[in-house]
Amino acid sequence: MNGVHDMGGMHGMGPVTPEANEPVFHEPWEGRVLALNRATAVLGKWNIDASRHSIERIRPADYLRMSYYEKWLAGLVTRLEESGLVTSAELQSGRPAPGATKAIPLLTAGEVAATTAERGWFERPVNTPPRFAVGQRVRAKKINPTGHTRLPRYARGNIGVVDRIHGAHVFPDSNAHFRGENPQPLYSVRFAARELWGEAAPPRDAVYIDLWEEYLEPT
Amino acid sequence: MCSCYPWPVLGLPPVWYKSAPYRSRAVIDPRGVLREFGLEISEDVEIRVWDSTSEMRYLVLPERPAGSEQMSEDELVALVTRDAMIGTAKVTLAGASR
Numbered sequence: 001m002n003g004v005h006d007m008g009g010m011h012g013m014g015p016v017t018p019e020a021n022e023p024v025f026h027e028p029w030e031g032r033v034l035a036l037n038r039a040t041a042v043l044g045k046w047n048i049d050a051s052r053h054s055i056e057r058i059r060p061a062d063y064l065r066m067s068y069y070e071k072w073l074a075g076l077v078t079r080l081e082e083s084g085l086v087t088s089a090e091l092q093s094g095r096p097a098p099g100a101t102k103a104i105p106l107l108t109a110g111e112v113a114a115t116t117a118e119r120g121w122f123e124r125p126v127n128t129p130p131r132f133a134v135g136q137r138v139r140a141k142k143i144n145p146t147g148h149t150r151l152p153r154y155a156r157g158n159i160g161v162v163d164r165i166h167g168a169h170v171f172p173d174s175n176a177h178f179r180g181e182n183p184q185p186l187y188s189v190r191f192a193a194r195e196l197w198g199e200a201a202p203p204r205d206a207v208y209i210d211l212w213e214e215y216l217e218p219t
Numbered sequence: 220m221c222s223c224y225p226w227p228v229l230g231l232p233p234v235w236y237k238s239a240p241y242r243s244r245a246v247i248d249p250r251g252v253l254r255e256f257g258l259e260i261s262e263d264v265e266i267r268v269w270d271s272t273s274e275m276r277y278l279v280l281p282e283r284p285a286g287s288e289q290m291s292e293d294e295l296v297a298l299v300t301r302d303a304m305i306g307t308a309k310v311t312l313a314g315a316s317r
Contacts, residue, residue, distance in 0.1 A: 007239060007242050007243040008242065008243065008245075008246040008247070008270065009243065009246055009247040010239075010243040011243070013238075013239040013240040013242075013243045013244065014239075014240045015240055015255055016235050016238065016240045016241045016244070016252055016255045016256070017235060017238075017240070017255075018233065018235045018255075018256065018302075018307075019233070019234060019235070022233050022234065024230070024231055026234075034231075048274070064239060067234075068222075068234065068237045120274070122273075122274040150272040150273065151272075152246075152270065152272065154246065154247070166273070166275055169273060169274065170274075186273055186275070188275075190267075193266075196246070196247075197247055202250065202262065202266070204263075204264075204265040204266075205249065205250075205265060205266040205267070205268075206265070206266075206267050206268070207246050207267075207268045207269075207270055208267060208268065208269045208270070209270045209272055210270075210271070210272045210273035210275055211272070212273075
């Protein structure tokens with residue numbers, strides 16, 4: 001979807017302001033939101049792409065106003081409701097509905113270290129060889145899917161060169177909508193800054209973007 | 220532009236890394252962003268930006284600073300900063316300040 005989350009190349013957001021000696025969390029609730037996300041991910045009701053898509057669907061004005069962990073909480077609430085784990089009435093009341101059956105396995109303290117240390121693995125074995133080779137010129141397709149996609153708008157329609165092949169990876173555009181993993185080759189594609197941004201860009205600079213095979217076409 | 224980050228290696232990302240200014244400008248104006256970190260990159264140096272759109276995670280292998288030739292591995296480790304591995308700082312003999 002062409003959301004405000006896909007902000008690469010936008011102007012007007014102001015300067016980058018690093019904070020000296022930044023704490024891990026600025027408020028205790030931020031840590032709780034992170035923990036809630038990790039604990040509910042273990043329930044297996046969604047995947048990383050569905051999680052990203054739930055955050056992308058925050059209304060643009062809210063998205064830009066909210067802090068990082070506020071967005072995480074909003075996305076989590078969306079996923080809890082959409083997966084049927086919690087009803088909107090329960091969210092409003094803060095209590096389980098009478099007679100609600102929530103037969104889900106609890107994440108116990110002893111299991112936390114193992115589940116949070118383990119990052120998912122997204123490479124999958126496939127039988128078909130990659131369509132494109134290292135060094136080949138490819139064009140990022142000009143597409144505007146209304147669902148989840150990881151093809152940035154600023155890359156669409158532009159030509160780059162395959163820099164490396166990462167193997168076949170889970171395809172976010174289908175996985176986010178629970179339509180299967182559809183694993184396919186993932187390429188790191190080098191785009192010259194001038195191809196992306198025009199002649200005013202420095203001549204030697206480049207942006208490397210990880211792009212799935214369905215995002216690319218031969219030139 | 221995603222705010223994905225190598226958590227297992229570098230920990231949770233700083234707020235600026237997830238902010239709209241960084242996410243919007245890193246790809247179109249990396250030299251301007253680096254200038255805000257006090258880093259002026261000469262025109263003859265090629266800048267490569269990695270937009271982390273997949274589950275692959277990237278970090279920068281920092282350039283070894285001049286004058287560090289006789290230093291041991293442990294001494295070199297002490298010089299490396301988080302920002303040097305994100306790519307918004309150079310490693311200097313002054314060592315880790317962040």
